Amino acid sequence: MTYISAPPSAPAHGHSGSDWGDDGPPPEGLGQAIDLKRLIAVFRRRLKLFTAIVLLVLAVAIVVTVRATPLYTATANLMIDTRKENVVDAEAVLSGLTADTGVVDTEVEILKSRHLAETVVDTLKLTEDPEFNPSLRAPGVLQSVAGGVASLFGAAAPDAARARLSAIEAQKVKEEVVDTVLSRLSIRRAGLTYVMSIGFASEDPAKAARIANTFADRYLLDQLDAKFDATRQANEWLNGRLSDLRIEVQQAEAAVEQYRTANNLLSASGATLTEQEISTYNQQLATVRAQQAEAEARLRTARAQLASGSTGDDVGEALGSQVVQTLRAQRATVSGRVADLTSRYGPRHPDMLRAQRELSDIDTQIQAEIQRIISNLEAQAQVARERTASMANSLGGARGALAANNAAGVRLNELERNAESSRTLYQSFLDRFKETSAQEGIQQSDARIVSRAAIPTAPSSPNVPLNLALGLVLAIGAGLAMIVLAEMLDSGLTTGEDIERRFNLPHLGSVPILSSVAEPADRHETPVDYVLKRPLSSFTEAIRALRASILYSRIGQDIKVIALTSALPGEGKTTTAICLGRVAAQSGARVILVDCDLRRRNVNRLLGVEPEQGLLEVLNRSASLETAIHHDAASGLTVLPLAKNSFTPKDVFGSEAMTQLLAQLRSAYDLVILDTAPVLAVADTRILAAHADAVVFLTLWRKTPEKAISNALKLLSQSGSHVAGIAMTQVDMVAQSRYGYGDAGYYYGDYKKYYAN
Template sequence: MAEVVNPVEARDVDDAGFDVLSFIADFRRYILLFGLVFIAIFALILVPLVTQAPKYTAEASVMIDPRIVNTTPGKEVVSDLPADTATIDTEVEILKSTALAERVMTDLDLDQDPEFNPYIGERKKFLGFIGDSQPIKKATTADEADARHQVIINKILKRVSVKRQGATRVINVRFTSLSPSKAAAVADAWARLYLVQQQEARVSTTRDASNWLDSRLTELRAQVETAERAVQQYKIANNLMSSEGATLTEQEISNLNTQMAGVKLDEAAAAARLSTAKRQLATGSSGDDVGEALNSGVVHSLRTQSAEVSRKVAELESRYGPRHPEILKAKREKEDIDQQIRAEITRIISNLEAQVQVQRQRRGALEQSVSQTRGTLAGNNRAQVRLNELERDAMAARTIYNSYLERFKETSSQEGNNRADARIVATAKRPTNPSEPRIPLSIALAFCGALGAATTVVMGRRALDRTITTSNEVELHLAQPYLAGLPLLNVSLDKAAAKMDPSTYLMEKPLSVFAEGFRTLKTSLIYGRNGERAQVIAVTSALPGEGKTTASICLAQVIAMAGQSVVVVDCDLRRKSLNKFIGHKVEQGLLEVLAGMATIDDVVVDGPGGKLKLLPLAQDTDTTKDVFGSLVMDYLIHRLRRRYDIVILDTAPVLPVVDTRVLARKADVVAMLVRWRKTPREAARSALQILIDSQAPLSGVALSQIDVHKQAKYAYGEGAFYYEEYKDYYMQ
């Protein structure tokens, strides 16, 4: 027996990749459904589009201007917009913002326009004729008012389109309205209010910056005052007050050093004078030539007197003798004067010594003062470290304050600068032609929508179709060889078919396409098993109503017409379907033969046309015994083999009845019928799996009750697809 593929494995094939041939076949199969859905959806989309009220679109253009015009000194608070892509895209989003839409709505009173406010006026009749017109109620709560307000804004935003013009800095603002004038007015207002919004934003930002700087300056001013007050208080507390760039202690030390230098000079001069005078006296001088004496008026006067007395003595000595009273008197007078001179010189020396002593005392006092002041200065220097910190803090606070003060002055000067970073380059013109409805676009949209919907419906219908239609699907979904396609005998095949049964039709039209289908089945079954000739053929199906008995009779008729002896055995204990081909009540049949109550010759009757034989089941005989699994059944089949060229077993359906599982193993080949576009794939798979598990000699699957005209539409790429091309080859 040929290798049989497990049909369960075919389940994985259901999800195979996209197959062009299958898609074309499915399209042809559901062409009517596709057409109906396409026409319906096309009309549903197109009619509302082309019958809507005409709308007009106006366009205004603004340009982001990166050029900087400095009209105020210093750096501006709000920098100019750069011309990069991100900035321009940001401005596009601002132009589409709700805030700008609200400004336009308020500026043009669009909330009072019924085109944008659906809550104005009366509610229209449903579909234009059902119900009465009713006034629309006003909003009663804040939430309801906000919701209605948002509805109006959304309607306005749906009408506006903001797009960048290529890679330029130009942004186009388009607005669509039922009125061409209104469209132009709104587009212009949109661009104008965008610039106003920019100006207000710049002014507001500058004002906010100025106010912030002012408050910050107040804080910094207090910090500066606190820092400088701390410096002054620290100076006072630590005696670090200064004048002319130096502290008072430093100035005092400087003054003391100056005084010390003067005192030292005075002391040295006094000591020098004293030393000179003493040195002169020590060398035998009478003191007349002592420097201080020379400068003394008393000594000078006494010396004058002494000189006068000496002249007088000399004059007296020239006239008188040495003992003359006048001469003695004059000499005594001169001695007194000299004594006075010596006393005066002694006093001068003492005075010089006193001066030296005074200068020494002054120097000592100054040295003590300098020492004390230096100690004070050392303490001041230690305190100066902290003072330097306080002064640095105060200087830093002052520097920050000055920088903020300068920036505040610059910002204040810019408060009147309301320059925008964009400008209008084109105002909106009143459109003369409507922009909607666009007939070509509407047709294209309707076509695409209808095509998509129809394709979706067809694909959905295809996904829901779990039946078998073509030979490819037999092999794809059931993983079994395709034996033959058995046409449905109906008016579409032949008008005469409605008046006769299939076996009679075969005899009258043996060269018809109907007969050719059974000849194909015969060839596939009898000669298809590796060149071995099959003699016992079992015909079965998954479910009732798939045409097993009719197929068995027609197959037997074709075999009989070929000159072979053939018998059809009714093995369906419940339906007993062969009886309808006999024409009289069957009293004895298969069960009676198996029970030994009758012979084969007693029960075999002629079939339609008299060339084939039928072994029926008695109408009034039933049994619950396993008659098909018995040795008697085996012996009966053996005897039938010897008597007839071909034995056809018309069995019961596999799924509802267990008899076929036993009987199928006794045949040479088993043909399973699957009703075209009727039997579910899952049922066919289950039946095939049962036969395989029962080790039945399964030959393949034949499709029954095929509408050959429809099959030609479905079986794209298969032989049946070309039926219309070769149908005239058959004799009808």
């Protein structure tokens, strides 16, 4: 067979799997710095993969860059305007924007909004532009076939269903166009300023400028529309509210008047009628009281004069009476005539008597007139008293009415306050309505265009240097990711450090693949012949190192019986066993190799022998050990092979005969090598391994899965076998010296000249 192996390793120092303790070896890297050399070794090991991935990604980036459609970016600049024209001195319904950072960032997000993009799409009818609507582009072959099939199946659909589908498709197309427009749009704020840049990329430079300017225009119009809508809604609400308030004012005022009328609280010139009436009564009462006092004073004076003996001539009213004055004049005339008659006639003269009677009549009339005047004074005094009493009664009634009116005025005041508050509220709303009505048509945008987008003269995309740089970064990242992925998926063992870290077992050695260490002229040789032909070669030295590691794997105990096994077939057990036996025999030891693989008999094939008697015949007592063994004349190795076509279903390795045979071989030879079958394939190996002083577990370099090794070691542990350690076979020394940091093979380039091939 063609045998493949790996670099020689320093012998293990005889520690077994339990030497690490119950918890196993300390985790790799614990308390240590990052192992840069190990990382470099991993990178070197995966350099080809890394290079391939980097070249592939770079090629894709170059192809994408070359095939990309050139795009032109036009930019318009807007600024949040902090200065406002104050046309009318009235508070706006929708206040202007403040120019702080949060507001500017918010406006940037509004510029990125889907609503604004939809407005631009509708304004410029971009759904009819093939650049943004892929369905308007010339269809390819697959699209044509798909369209034909769709139309074929859609022909039988009802018209209403087709109309609904058309509406849905139209909306879907519009949404896709909006998504495309948003992907081409770039909004950014210039540092911490109030300036916002609107950039848009298109295949057509003029179209890019037009769309960027439309975004700026629609943004300003949306601001104005928002203010117009807010003002209009405020006016509509104020108008409706004014109608309600007007009704409330009317109802409140009507309630006041109704209450006034119902409670006789009518007023004029700011005072109620009752108050005015009381004021009049007070004035009139004062007048009549004065008149009463005057009449009573005249009456008392006249009575006092009469009581003092006066004839009444000196009474004031009599002095002023025309009748009394006339009578007094007549009496004076008659009195003059009586005096004249007295001088001429005697007292009994008829003329004298007539004159005296006439004088007496006049006096009687004067007294009667005076009595009438006194009686008139009494009547006037009585009338004055009655007038005063009547006026006082009227004043008292008016005061009673005023008290009732004052009690009713409490409720009237409440109604008047309600009416006044309704009037005040109505007036404030009316004033605000007039202000907001005056604002319509003079609203200002909170931003202004600093510079409109100009038609770009050079494409902004693809940016070849940037794309290549990003492609290189992405390629390196992908290459490194693939290295990490490959290392994660690589479950094989590469170095002795891997063995000790993963399985808590010693690394016994590494057997190289012959093609990696032999001279070109010797690469056709088989490993079992090469150890004899080149005893001083690095390959033979690797076998010696393996033998030494095995012999010293159990300090203080002799290792005479060793079993070589593996997890899977084809991992170099037989080749390693023969090489190990020949090297040990050449050193002067008595060595016997027992072929225990009943299904393969690879020892016969490698040594070129076909014996008639072998191991099974010895165990069956049909042949003696001396007749069954074969002597390797070239090396002095003794071999107990398997006879041709020999097989038995019996458990021969667990028999007493096998135990006796091993005891016989242990006493007759210095080293007994058991070439066994794979652990996972054949159960016999676990029985046989329990009889060995040490089990050497072989694994194929970078090939044997870690899970298979773990399962095999678990089975050996359950059988009570002592696994001395793990050795790697078919190690590529060239690759190991290049990549295998952490293993002695890493330094193969330094010591390979030490060997003589």
